[in-house]
């Protein structure tokens with residue numbers, strides 16, 4: 001039997017005095033909503049900014065492949081072993097700190113941690129009577145992922161409610177940037193792990209409303225998901241961005257691809273822009289369907305659909 005070869009950087013990593021838990025050979029299947037993919041050589045549940053400030057410069061110094069993952073709800077994880085470090089925020093990064101009421105500031109601000117679940121954020125807005133971000137109830141990611149992807153639905157997007165974002169660079173330095181100084185576009189933000197920038201927390205300003213109205217909107221958003229999307233099958237939501245003036249789902253359906261199966265993956269018969277895992281899909285099955293869609297839509301409509309889904313690959317070293 002061959003002995004397991006450890007990466008050279010592992011011993012040095014284990015010597016850093018971290019509070020955070022370091023996991024070895026962790027299956028990534030439960031870290032993404034498609035429920036697919038191989039193991040990570042190392043996954044760290046980073047619990048505070050102090051630890052993050054030690055880990056990022058270490059990664060940079062040793063040029064280790066790395067990636068930051070939220071809930072992996074917009075992520076395609078390869079089937080083979082990820083030979084680097086996966087950063088998974090938890091602990092302090094799940095904070096929810098509503099602003100104190102004062103005479104000169106409105107009581108509609110909240111500081112939310114990057115690891116807080118979008119669903120939790122949406123639910124906590126209800127008793128406060130804070131409107132605008134009810135769409136988060138249908139997005140199974142984190143606040144960090146919502147900012148990085150500028151997630152949105154029903155005509156609203158995350159950037160609309162952002163006041164400022166706290167993020168860390170690969171040197172371990174923390175920055176606080178007002179939202180108006182950051183570039184956000186449709187499902188794009190200049191703050192993303194892919195660019196060596198880790199969102200740690202953010203301040204949001206919500207619309208002042210009342211709990212009944214916010215709850216009603218929340219239920220409408222949930223109802224929409226149940227009716228229009230295969231909510232009970234593992235997926236990553238919309239696989240492709242909508243091209244300007246059209247819908248990816250319409251183009252895929254019109255190309256006759258709804259229901260197409262490859263291995264254990266299927267283009268959802270319910271929503272053509274979703275690819276679902278029928279049970280034992282591999283990353284390659286999904287990539288193959290992505291390629292089929294792109295080629296067919298390009299051939300028929302001369303439109304090159306751009307994937308919205310992120311592919312787990314090495315981030316820059318900063």
Ligand SMILES: Cc1cc2nc3c(=O)[nH]c(=O)nc-3n(C[C@H](O)[C@H](O)[C@H](O)COP(=O)(O)OP(=O)(O)OC[C@H]3O[C@@H](n4cnc5c(N)ncnc54)[C@H](O)[C@@H]3O)c2cc1C
Pocket residue numbers: 033067068069070071072073074075089114138139140141142143144145146147148149150151152153187191192193194197198199200231235236237238310
């Ligand atoms: C059923 C379903 C429905 C969905 N509906 C919608 C929808 O209506 N609208 C929509 O916009 N999206 C939707 N999505 C897609 C997805 O949920 C969003 O893009 C979400 O914001 C991703 O968050 P996440 O925490 O899971 O990020 P991940 O998928 O883990 O990561 C996505 C990207 O963000 C980066 N990232 C994550 N956290 C950080 C951080 N702290 N700092 C820097 N970069 C970070 C990652 O490196 C990666 O590049 C849906 C997905 C599913 C499964």
